[in-house]
Amino acid sequence: MRSWRRPARENGGAEVPDPQLPPPIGIDRPGSFSRSVFHERHPVLVANLLADFPYPPHVAEALEALLAESLAGDVPARTPGGPEIHTWHLEVEAHAGRPWESLPFLWAESYFYRRLLRAVEYHHYDSPWCGVDPFAPQKHAQLDGPELRADLDAYAALRGAGAADRRRALLLAALWGNQADLGFRTNNPGADTSAGDVLVDDSEALWELAEAPGDAPVIVVADNAGREITADLALVDHLLETAAGPVELHLKPHPYFVSDATGQDVVATLAALDRDPHQEVRDLARRLRDAVRMGWLRLRTHGAYVHPTDYRTLPADLAAEFAAAKLVILKGDLNYRRLVGDLQWDPATPFAEAAGHFPGPVAALRTAKSDLAVGIDPARLAKLDAEAPDWRLTGTRAVIQVHA
Structure with missing residues (x-):
């Protein structure tokens, strides 16, 4: 297994670059997407x-101070509070004193959101703001929005579709649902949300693995709340019907990036489906609740999902869960960055080379919303770069990539 760095527990938190891998994407280059995020x-x-x-x-001042520090300051030595404190202590110890602009993009972005939760006192048990999701208003607005209404109308219309057409529609809905990422839309509210080009389509390999005989689970690692988790739940419902074993839906243990899905978001989504005028949608919510009660659908989480590291440094227990699964389906841009490493890959690098470290069969459903890309056919890549130089950033290109 190749790794960009050894796990922090093995080296006191210090980064150890692997010379076999490309360098990490940073936030220091003027005009880059990663810099624009900050x-x-x-x-x-x-x-x-x-x-x-x-x-x-004092909360408003803490938020403004965090923003100013992230734009022109250094990483302080103190560890942000909250769960997974030992991991964060080691990570901060390894980066303390560095200018923010010198940090790897994935680490810096994760650290920013961890510090944001501290600023709004999300983990302060003696604060009235404890447990108040700072992104809840934006998530709830999407559950009540016209785009989700159109999604659910389309779902209800599938009742007369053939099995193959229905399966394809549910997979594509889960794929393009990632366009609803509220972080992506924060400073890009008019982003195109129509379905675009699927640059790599390994969907048949995905279904072959997911629907193979055996009682090992299929794991779906969710990304965003709102429209995306709604589409994911519809896909999970289909997997419960066609996969031989149970299905696990893995969620964040607490708010992370703007719209990352938590258990609270699943509950809110099921409540929204219960209010839908279509009987087919209400039946979907009922089947999912029944599946949870019967143990066929397991809702899971893990602290590693809010670590500032990629999946090359998976904790042993989560790695073992992934290795035992029939298939792990990773949703969205952030999970993709963590799977292949948020590194300066040549986009023509085979997906198997970048994702080969993963402990079991893995499928990535990702709409491109950052500079990272791997597994793109060189001829297709040349055409994309010539005709749409910003194709990596607009959310209108997607991949379904599988490595077994």
Whole structure:
């Protein structure tokens, strides 16, 4: 197994670059997408939080101070509070004193959101803001929005579709549902959300693995709440019908990036489906609840899903779960970055080379919303770069990639 760095527990938290792998994507290059996340997206994000909640002055000041530090400061030595504190202590110890702009993009973005939760006192048990999801208003707005209404109308219309057409529609809905990422839309509210080009389509390999005989689980690692988790739940419902074993839906243990899905978001989504005028949609919610009660659908989480590291440093227990699964389906851009490593890959690098470290069969459903890309046919890549140089960032290209 190749790794960009050894696990922190083995080296006291210090990064050890692997010379076999490309360097990490950073946030220091002017004009880069990663830099724009900090200089364009995060200021809008903080302004939205201050508009959505009547935070007291000290919370507002903490948010503004975090924003200023992330744009022109250094990483302080203190460890942010909350769960997984030992991991965060080692990670911060390894980066303390470094200018933010010198940090790897994935690490810096994860650290920013961890510090944001501290600023809004999400983990402060003696604060009235403890447990208040700072992104809940944006998530709930999407559950009540016209785009989800159209999605559910389309789902209800599938009742007369043939089995193959229905299966294809559910998979594509889960794939393109990742366009609803609220972080992506924070400073890009007019983003195109129509289905675009699927650059790599390993869907038949995905179904062959997911529907193979045996009682090992299929694991779906969720990404975002709102429209995306709704589409994911419809796909999970289909897998419960066609896969021989149970299905696990893995969620974040607490809010992470703007719209990352938690258990609370699943509950809110099922409640929204219960209110839908279509009987088919209400039946979907009922079947999912019954599946949870019977143990066929297992809702799971793990602290590793909110670590600032990629999947090359998986904790042993989660790695063992992945290895025992029939298939792990990773949803979205963030899970993709963590799977292949948020590195400066040549986009023509085979997916198997970048994802070969994963402990079991894995499928990635990802719409492209960052500079990272792997597994793209060189001829297709040349055409994309010539005709749409920003194709990696717009959310209108997607991949279904499988490595077994």
